[in-house]
Amino acid sequence: MNVSRMTRRIAVSGVATAIAAGALVGASSTAANAAIGADATYTCDVAGNPAQLPVHVDVPLLPGSANAGTMIPAGLLQATTTVGIPAEVAAILGAYQVTGGTIDDFGMLVGDTTAPAPLTFSSFAAGTDPGSLVASTLGVNQVFALPKAGTYDITLPKAFTFMPTTAAGPLGVPVACTSDAPGKLASIRIDKNASATTAKAPAKITKGSVAKVTTKVASLNDATPVPTGKVVAKLGSKTVGKGTLKAGKAVLKLAKLPLGKDKVVLKYAGDAYTAASKTKSVIKVVK
Numbered sequence: 001m002n003v004s005r006m007t008r009r010i011a012v013s014g015v016a017t018a019i020a021a022g023a024l025v026g027a028s029s030t031a032a033n034a035a036i037g038a039d040a041t042y043t044c045d046v047a048g049n050p051a052q053l054p055v056h057v058d059v060p061l062l063p064g065s066a067n068a069g070t071m072i073p074a075g076l077l078q079a080t081t082t083v084g085i086p087a088e089v090a091a092i093l094g095a096y097q098v099t100g101g102t103i104d105d106f107g108m109l110v111g112d113t114t115a116p117a118p119l120t121f122s123s124f125a126a127g128t129d130p131g132s133l134v135a136s137t138l139g140v141n142q143v144f145a146l147p148k149a150g151t152y153d154i155t156l157p158k159a160f161t162f163m164p165t166t167a168a169g170p171l172g173v174p175v176a177c178t179s180d181a182p183g184k185l186a187s188i189r190i191d192k193n194a195s196a197t198t199a200k201a202p203a204k205i206t207k208g209s210v211a212k213v214t215t216k217v218a219s220l221n222d223a224t225p226v227p228t229g230k231v232v233a234k235l236g237s238k239t240v241g242k243g244t245l246k247a248g249k250a251v252l253k254l255a256k257l258p259l260g261k262d263k264v265v266l267k268y269a270g271d272a273y274t275a276a277s278k279t280k281s282v283i284k285v286v287k
Contacts, residue, residue, distance in 0.1 A: 034061045038183030040156045045176050046089050047096070053177065054084040057108075057156060062186040066146055067193050068273040071223040072115070074143045081106070081119055081139055087131030090124075096171060098164040099123065106139070106160045110188065111152035115144040145225075148272035149192045156182040192275040194220040195227055199266045201281035211254040211283050217245055217268045229271040233264050240264065257285045 037058045044053050059079040085093070100121045107116035117139040124133040162175040201213040217227040231250045233241035240257065243250030245268075254264065262283045270276035 035059060036061060036185060038156050038185045040179045040181060040183040042160075042177035042179045044089075044162065047092050047173070049088075049092065051086060051089045053086070053089065055156065055183075056082045056084075057183070057185070058082075059185060062154065062188060065189040065191055067221050067224060068146060068149045068190050069193070069225040070146045070221070072141060072144050072146070075140050078138050078140045079117070081137055083121070083135045084127060085124065085133040085135060087127075087129060090127075090131055090133045093124075093133075093164065096164065096173070097166045098171060099167055100135075101162050101164040101175075103160050103162050105157075107144075107157055108185070109153075109155045109157060109182070110190075111147055111150065113144075113147040113152075114157070116142040118142070146190055149190050151187060151189045153187050154185045156185070158182050192270065193224045193273060195268060195270070195274045195277040196220055197231070197266055197268045197277040197279045199279050199281045201264070201283055203282075204284040204286060205257070207257075207259055207285050207287055211257060213241065213252045213254060213264070213266065213281060215243060215250045215252060215266050215268075215279075217248050217250075217274070217277065219274055225273045227268070227271060227274040229274075230269045232267050232269070234267060235262055235264055254283070257283060259285050259287065261285075 035058050037056055039054065039056050042053050042055055044051050057079060100123055102121070103119040105116075106119045107114045109115075119137050119139045121135040121137050124135050126132070127134045156179070159176070159178045162177060164171040164173060164175065195217055197215060197217050199213050199215045202211055205211050213233060215231045217231070219225070219227055226248045228245050231243045231245060231252065232239055233252050233254055235257070241252035241254040243252040252266070257264075262285055264281050264283060265278055266281065267278045268276055
């Protein structure tokens with residue numbers, strides 16, 4: 001990832017992230033000072049007792065678009081997550097001498113894609129209601145990749161598991177939490193990455209022989225998937241060859257080309273992450 005090409009700060013999956021034209025960028029002071037939040041209420045099984053816990057996540061402003069398949073490095077980004085603990089739940093945690101905990105499976109959803117951001121709570125603070133507590137932490141991201149092109153809601157997770165800890169270590173009693181209405185942070189449009197198609201073809205062949213054309217397709221954005229899919233060779237409206245990319249490369253065998261200078265267009269159709277592109281080759285066919 002070329003960090004010098006970063007251009008704007010955003011957040012994906014409960015962590016602040018910055019994506020523009022397939023790269024990450026440092027935040028401006030304006031972006032750094034602006035934030036959005038999302039809320040959800042989770043039903044949690046606390047020692048066999050169902051309880052309602054409010055969760056709030058604050059992240060920097062999100063952009064309207066990003067690039068498909070962009071890899072976001074681990075540890076680069078962060079956001080604040082706060083969990084409210086009602087008095088009745090706080091009393092149960094106190095009875096077990098719980099002093100903190102972890103949520104290893106926490107992460108936001110970009111559509112159906114999970115962007116992991118595990119959380120560790122080292123202590124609790126007093127809440128506004130008598131006997132209640134508040135757990136707050138600054139989470140950092142693990143490596144994740146943005147999904148294929150499309151428009152997605154960015155939401156809080158549908159479920160997570162809180163593992164309580166005591167002064168002596170993990171309690172070993174998981175608290176499963178679910179929500180029927182995870183909070184929505186924003187919507188984001190994921191765009192296909194621009195591509196470049198190149199071809200290496202023989203300058204001249206004899207009539208009746210086969211012209212082997214090596215075609216390569218590359219994404220123009222860093223840290224995005226290698227293009228996959230089909231490449232076709234067109235002579236006017238006629239298809240004279242086809243190939244399937246493997247590791248971004250396809251060898252097309254063009255047969256029955258007519259005499260003269262044949263202007264062949266190599267067309268890459270694109271895939272879920274990469275936009276279409278094309279190039280031209282001139283092959284002279286002689287007797």
